[in-house]
């Protein structure tokens with residue numbers, strides 16, 4: 001037993017000292033330098049770059065090879081680097097010697113690229129050259145860089161020859177520069193896993209349902225499948241999902257964890273859970289990603305060295321910043337990231353993204369994983385295999401996914417660009433004009449009805465939008481000063497450039513969604529007096545969610561309201577092997593008094609039921625002072641009833657009304673009005689909308705909330721988009737009205753009602769005001785404790 005344990009320890013140490021890394025991230029780490037740019041080049045280069053690569057490779061001669069897998073072991077002190085990768089080309093020379101070819105594509109001017117412009121490209125090629133030479137006994141290798149201009153196909157090549165000794169010295173030097181970072185990671189992981197092994201559940205015991213949820217999460221990760229979990233309020237879903245996932249990480253089943261949320265408040269709850277476990281001994285790097293617009297240090301988001309000091313020289317300083325923060329901090333929250341970003345003068349947003357590649361846990365919005373526009377594209381397949389996704393409040397993902405996988409273009413933007421670039425760049429103006437011309441045709445066709453749908457993708461528009469994106473990219477690739485030679489003022493040039501950049505991204509996204517377009521999409525055109533809008537509308541996002549989640553070890557979807565479960569499994573793309581768990585509420589039925597007040601709140605009856613509704617709402621609070629939340633399906637309805645209610649409210653009753661477009665500060669103030677221990681006899685009522693800021697993710701424990709009234713069954717407003725969803729699901733054999741209206745609506749009801757009982761000691765009154773609550777079709781969707 002003893003000797004076996006020693007042997008095991010040695011083996012473990014040997015494993016820990018092995019650094020498996022691909023050539024590209026290795027050389028990028030060591031050779032990255034310079035400044036951040038807007039990033040418009042990378043997006044296109046990803047797809048077109050592949051095409052350019054293939055064109056070069058097609059012209060390789062007989063005996064030449066492409067995409068050759070190479071691997072080498074490089075010792076460095078106490079570490080052993082196992083470096084691998086695929087070179088673009090391995091070319092045979094006339095003398096029998098071999099040359100590594102590394103292909104790079106660019107939207108810019110080839111004349112601007114000199115032999116020494118990109119040391120990182122040489123580094124990559126030289127690493128491959130060493131790996132091939134070492135494995136095949138070559139004394140000398142050729143190294144070649146091939147640059148391809150994306151639009152013209154023009155090429156430029158640089159060549160050198162290097163002996164094995166020279167290449168060996170080079171690659172040893174590269175790994176030596178990476179080693180401090182590798183050691184930091186190794187030591188941290190050792191410490192992390194040790195701390196996880198010792199970590200106990202951070203509460204004295206498991207609450208009802210908690211052990212079951214934790215067990216289900218662990219098993220799901222162990223078996224590398226998916227899970228759909230409904231965990232009502234009070235289960236403690238954050239800790240019940242993060243704790244078992246960390247345990248799986250400590251046992252080597254995972255290396256990274258992504259905690260994905262729809263809202264900032266849920267992100268804070270996740271941060272608190274990890275902070276709590278850290279207080280019990282956990283050693284893990286937990287990074288929170290904040291949206292670029294929010295965390296940006298500059299007044300305007302202009303990510304280039306001319307406009308932003310945090311973009312200027314970013315890559316020269318980023319490695320130092322990463323080493324510093326990781327050596328000194330574990331909870332990498334927004335304020336911590338901001339402090340180190342200022343210290344090292346690096347962009348806080350890019351810094352946080354860079355940290356997420358090293359972190360054990362990343363807390364972020366859904367879009368970093370599921371949105372093709374912003375997903376963390378640098379994440380390698382190997383990394384994904386060792387990563388689990390914890391997707392909180394997953395009921396939100398259905399509509400969020402629809403947004404992510406839909407794209408639209410508006411006529412007005414192209415018309416403005418056509419004018420703004422007439423002199424400055426005829427090619428941009430021409431491409432914008434071609435798009436605008438199609439919009440004019442569309443407008444004519446739609447005339448008479450302001451809304452028209454088409455099952456097919458708008459192929460011609462997609463073609464022209466792509467051509468526009470190419471022209472825009474060429475223009476944007478020019479330095480700002482070179483782009484504006486027409487004597488226009490600096491600010492109007494900047495505005496035009498901004499407009500172009502925005503249209504470029506929209507056209508790019510439109511093209512990207514066009515490539516995903518299938519029978520689950522519809523195209524619609526909407527004509528208003530001011531504009532023409534065309535949208536590629538994703539009706540069923542399940543397939544794309546599945547695609548984007550592919551490759552991760554496990555996907556764990558959970559929410560207090562994942563009901564009906566069959567609907568959410570269907571919409572979120574569950575696989576046949578994915579588990580389901582539905583837990584009942586841990587609270588006693590006696591804590592909640594539910595009343596149903598059968599009034600019609602249907603749109604056409606609202607005038608008629610105005611007076612009885614106000615009376616019903618008065619009844620909710622009568623004889624029971626305290627803090628109340630009244631929820632409504634829309635602002636218009638809420639405002640109407642608020643007026644009536646205020647006119648007859650008992651003296652001393654305090655009222656508060658939710659406004660649209662409230663800031664985080666407004667939100668905090670609104671919530672602060674729900675005072676604990678309200679004065680005897682005080683009645684406070686806040687009016688809010690369902691599905692808004694106050695119906696989800698807020699926690700008003702104890703007597704901060706005495707009662708909730710829900711007016712209506714939460715159905716989304718009837719409109720053309722919802723009707724398209726209804727028709728699609730109806731024709732595909734499901735209940736279209738339920739899928740488009742009833743299920744999303746009742747989810748909002750469950751969320752709003754869920755604000756009331758937040759702990760074992762809470763008591764409250766819930767009023768459901770609508771006659772449909774008495775219909776079996778709706779009643780069956782209510783949780784058992786409400787029935």
Ligand code: SF4
Pocket residue numbers: 036292296297298300301302303304308309310311347348349350
């Ligand atoms: S600080 Fe703002 S403007 Fe500067 S690089 Fe970062 S996001 Fe861009």
